[in-house]
Amino acid sequence: MTRPRIRIVATEVPPGAGERSDDELMVLVRADQRQSFRELVARHELTVFGFAARYLGDRVLAEDACQVTFVRLWQQRGQYDPRGRFRAFLLTLCLNTCRELSHGRRRRRAALERLARQSTEQPDSSNEALLLQRERESVVERVIARLPRRAREAVLLRFCGEASYAEMSRILGSSEVALRSRVHDALKRLRHLLREAP
């Protein structure tokens, strides 16, 4: 039996909120303005989820990582200094969450949930284009997840998180030159892995 899809939850956005910068929204979030927090989630959820999906190679774990990242953003809102570094702040939270989730009990538990879901969910086989698209996406996610951790983190921060090398240097604690080399090596390896992928 096909189960109903989740209802779309409307997100109310006050006039002008979409035009505010991340820093301006974070200033409002620090003052417990909850609508601004929702705006930040809506603005960055695809980046955070995409980063986590490729880092972890597992969408169930990535959903967990995405949610935990934004929970921590709310919890640590008081620590944010609005000096134009929101992306680095959010990516650091996301990176640390992914590192934690890639080990330990939570990973096993989420994997079990994924198996349970796979046994009950039937993909909508009528939409072949969507199925092929999903498969193409998941191939990339699995291949990136096979990269060594340091290479994976560098290439994801650069192209998924759209971080500059200066931002990456602050997050990862390596020199910009070393990081650029690491990113290029990771891309060469990815090209090789994708050619081999079925």
Place this chain on the structure above:
Amino acid sequence: MNCPGTEALLRLLDGAQTEERAAEIRSHASACSICRARLEELEGLVERVGARHESYRNSGRLAAIEHRIEDAGESRPAGARARRTLALGAAAVLAMAGFLALVLAPGSDNGPDEEGFQARAAPGDAPRWVGIRMFHLREGRPQRVERVIRADDRVLFSYTNLDPAPYRWLSIAARDAAGRIHWIHPPAAEDPRAPASVAVKSGVAREELPETIRLPLAPGPLLVAGLFSERPLARRDVESWLRDSAKGEAVSAPQDAVVQILSLTVRQPVTEE
């Protein structure tokens, strides 16, 4: 110019080439089919690594985040769900106002965490995403039940329904120390064919059920079960499951419902001397 190496192409895509060198490489690639193919392959690779697919969107994510913030003891972004207008009597309105205040007020979640619930296995269950919570009135205000209730307590319930493929029906029933079955949502009915489930909203982190209930509970252990299902359940199935589970047997939930159990103790009501 000679064909650029892979590193030169990567530096081009990474914005690390000078404008002059970048123009030179692009000019060469437009005339050299081999380099054009190599460049397009690398451009495609970078695009795939950074793509933000629409399938990454999840309509229940925001509600789940807010629910987790609340569970972590932080104030919850308010107004995330529609609040229902309840046509209740004056006393019930006061009780519900207290209940809403408890559920929505920042930092007011003083109940036990999800460890208070025991998930009974059902295929594909996801206990983090669905659940019930029980409250009792104390001095006119609802408080999250802390494993012990009094036999004369008035109780209220809320539910969470955030499973990625959410459930549509909920039954809440209890079995007391005397073995009696008490229907809570929906209430008891004379007609055995009466519905045994109430329709629930999907994508809600916390939705209150609009009634306060007093049950004639026997003192001793009390088992309260919330059964989430895709189809309405039959009363006899739920009652049979509650009785069988009392025997300590591993019993499948009716129609593969996801069941959450709250194990409580009922104490005698306090009597004034």
